[in-house]
Amino acid sequence: MQAIADMPIEIARHVRVLLCDIDDTLTNEGRLPACAYAALERLTQAGIAVVPITGRPAGWCDMIARLWPVAGVVGENGAFYFAYNENARRMRRVFAIEDSQRTLDREKLQKIRARVLAEVSGAAVSADQLYREADLAIDFSEDVPLLPVAHIDRIKRIFEEEGAVAKISSIHVNGWYGAYDKLTMARRFAAEILDLDIDRDRDRVVFVGDSPNDAPMFGFFPHACGVANVLQFRGRIEAEPAYVTVREGGHGFVEVADRILDARGGRDAA
Structure with a gap:
């Protein structure tokens, strides 16, 4: 794992989609720090589609899709995705299993x-x-x-x-029960909501995570990032991220966001 500061500028500049876990990736000790939420908003305002990919339940994901500055959310480790259309005021709910x-x-x-x-x-x-x-x-x-x-x-x-x-x-x-995971539903979300083929364009996607259940994402995306607390799982994780932050949780997530936004011409004032 390389330091996030070593992610090449040309790679960071071409990121168009940022996928991220929630618990201990966006949060610190169970809380969502303001800086992490602000980073989600800054990324979205910069034209980057942000999609939480989480093990959290459908109830949480309905709220996240409606209220957070995100393009949608994949929940329960790939069981579904929810995407809220603000103009139509309609939630799209797609499940892997009927x-x-x-x-x-x-x-x-x-x-x-x-x-x-x-x-x-x-x-x-x-x-x-x-x-x-x-x-x-x-x-x-x-x-x-x-x-x-x-x-x-x-x-x-x-x-x-x-x-x-x-x-x-x-x-x-x-x-x-079912043959799905975070990656399979992220692929479907990207195709159906973002009109993006992540198999072809994985270089334009960054995933940020922290734990063993993120291994399929770490292994698939060549520029995947781990927040610093991922280091505690060395030896117990099937695939490691390419980059790792200095700080843990949401504060580490901000490091990733800043690297991407700086490469695109600087952060906003937030």
């Missing part, structure tokens, strides 16, 4: 829920589970004391033993 199958999958996830709570001491169902459409989120650090790595890995194995996909974020283990 409604009837999601209902069946949620029933299967209940078995996993029971196993995790019975077999992993200290784990809890995430507080935002009620607002989810497609996955089960197990909390290992957000609203419970941080669990040992062995416990976190055990949660992931339980999902996999039951035939589900499982990914570890900085706060949750998320599991679901």
Whole structure:
């Protein structure tokens, strides 16, 4: 991983889309700092399409798509995307799996829920589970004391033993049924909302993340960036970002935004 300051100006100048995780990428200790939100707005005002790609639930994503200065949001690790058309005052909601199958999958996830709570001491169902459409989120650090790595890995194995996909974020283990992830839905969002082929034009896209569930994005985008806290996952992440910031979380995200905006002719006064 190279320092974000070493991202070549010609690469930063040609960025047209910025994809980013939310928890511990835009946030610091669970809070969204004003500087990170301002960076989203500055990027959008500069003509860069900003799209959060998150493990957070549909309920959160509806609000983000409506209220944040973003082009849309991919949620629940790729289960769907939401994009709000301000002129039409209409939300576009696209899911990877049809409604009837999601209902069946949620029933299967209940078995996993029971196993995790019975077999992993200290784990809890995430507080935002009620607002989810497609996955089960197990909390290992957000609203419970941080669990040992062995416990976190055990949660992931339980999902996999039951035939589900499982990914570890900085706060949750998320599991679901279906052949999708952050990258597959980001590809679909780019094609259908941004009219962009990310396989052809991946050099014009930067992804910013912080944890193991961002590995598909880190591995796909050649100019992916990690905020500094990604370094804690060295050795436990399948693919690393090309660049890393000095600071953690939202403050690190601002470093990425500044590098891109400076390359385009300077930041605004914000």
